[in-house]
Amino acid sequence: MLTQPSKFSQSRPYRKRISRWAIALTLILLASQGFLIWSFSQTPFIQAAPDLPTRVSASWRVGVAAIGEKPALIPTYPDAPVLFCDGVTASAQKALAEGVALLRATDEGAALYDIVVENGVCIGTQDLDFNSAYATSRWSPESGWSDSEIVIGDYYVDWLYPDVIAAILAHEATHIQRAVEGTACYYVNACTILPNGVVLEEEIVAHEAETLWWIAAYGRDGKDRAFAADVSENHLKAHYLQGPQAFRDYVREIRSDKREGEGL
Numbered sequence: 528m529l530t531q532p533s534k535f536s537q538s539r540p541y542r543k544r545i546s547r548w549a550i551a552l553t554l555i556l557l558a559s560q561g562f563l564i565w566s567f568s569q570t571p572f573i574q575a576a577p578d579l580p581t582r583v584s585a586s587w588r589v590g591v592a593a594i595g596e597k598p599a600l601i602p603t604y605p606d607a608p609v610l611f612c613d614g615v616t617a618s619a620q621k622a623l624a625e626g627v628a629l630l631r632a633t634d635e636g637a638a639l640y641d642i643v644v645e646n647g648v649c650i651g652t653q654d655l656d657f658n659s660a661y662a663t664s665r666w667s668p669e670s671g672w673s674d675s676e677i678v679i680g681d682y683y684v685d686w687l688y689p690d691v692i693a694a695i696l697a698h699e700a701t702h703i704q705r706a707v708e709g710t711a712c713y714y715v716n717a718c719t720i721l722p723n724g725v726v727l728e729e730e731i732v733a734h735e736a737e738t739l740w741w742i743a744a745y746g747r748d749g750k751d752r753a754f755a756a757d758v759s760e761n762h763l764k765a766h767y768l769q770g771p772q773a774f775r776d777y778v779r780e781i782r783s784d785k786r787e788g789e790g791l
C-alpha cells in the first residue's frame with residue numbers, strides 16, 4: 528500500500544521535466560524561425576519593398592530562395608552604378624544589382640558586363656507572358672549595330688534568385704556582344720530561323736554562355752535544392768554536358784514553343 532503513492536511521486540516530477548523541455552524546445556524553435564524571418568526581412572531586396580504586405584510576401588520568397596545551394600562565386604560589384612532602363616522599381620534594382628555582381632564573378636561574365644556598360648545598354652524589367660528575358664538590338668547591314676536594351680521578366684526579379692538573374696544576363700549580354708561585334712549569324716545571312724521566328728544559332732551561343740556561368744557557380748552536378756526557375760538552368764546544364772548535338776537539339780526543342788516572343 529505504501530509503495531503506490533511513492534510511485535506517483537516519482538513519476539510526477541519526471542512528467543513535469545518532459546513538459547518543461549518540450550516548452551523550452553518549442554520556444555527555441557519559434558525563436559529561431561522568428562529570427563530567420565527577421566533576417567530575411569533585413570535583406571536589401573525586402574527593405575526596398577514599398578509597403579508592409581509586399582515586404583511580408585517577399586520575405587517568404589527570399590526564404591525559399593535562401594534554402595538552395597549558394598553559388599561557389601564571390602559577388603563582384605561594379606565600381607559604377609548599374610544603368611537601369613526607365614521604370615525599374617527600387618526592389619527590382621536591388622535584385623538586378625545582385626545578379627550583375629554574380630555575373631561579374633567569372634572572367635567571361637565580367638567581360639560580357641563590360642560590353643553592356645561600354646555600349647550604354649540599360650537593364651530593364653517587364654511583365655513577360657512567356658519568355659524569361661530578351662535583348663533588343665538595332666542594326667543594319669550597312670552601318671552595323673546601333674543600340675540595345677536588356678529586359679528581364681518581373682517574375683525572375685521578384686523571386687530573387689540572383690543566380691538565375693546572372694545566368695539570364697550572361698545569355699542576353701551574349702546576344703548584344705554578337706550584335707556589337709558583328710559576329711551574329713544575321714550579318715552574313717547564315718541563320719536557321721525556327722517557325723516561331725527564333726534564331727537558332729544565336730540562341731545556342733547565348734544558352735551556352737548561360738550554362739557555362741551556371742557550371743562555374745554550381746559545378747557539373749548543378750544546383751542542389753532548386754525549386755523554381757533554377758530547375759530550368761539545371762536542365763540546360765545537363766543537356767550541355769551531353770555534347771554539342773544534344774545541346775543543339777535541346778535548345779531547338781525548348782525554343783520551338785508557339786508562345787515565343789508573346790507580348791514583347
Ligand SMILES: [Zn+2]
Binds near residue numbers: 698699
Ligand atoms: Zn536568347
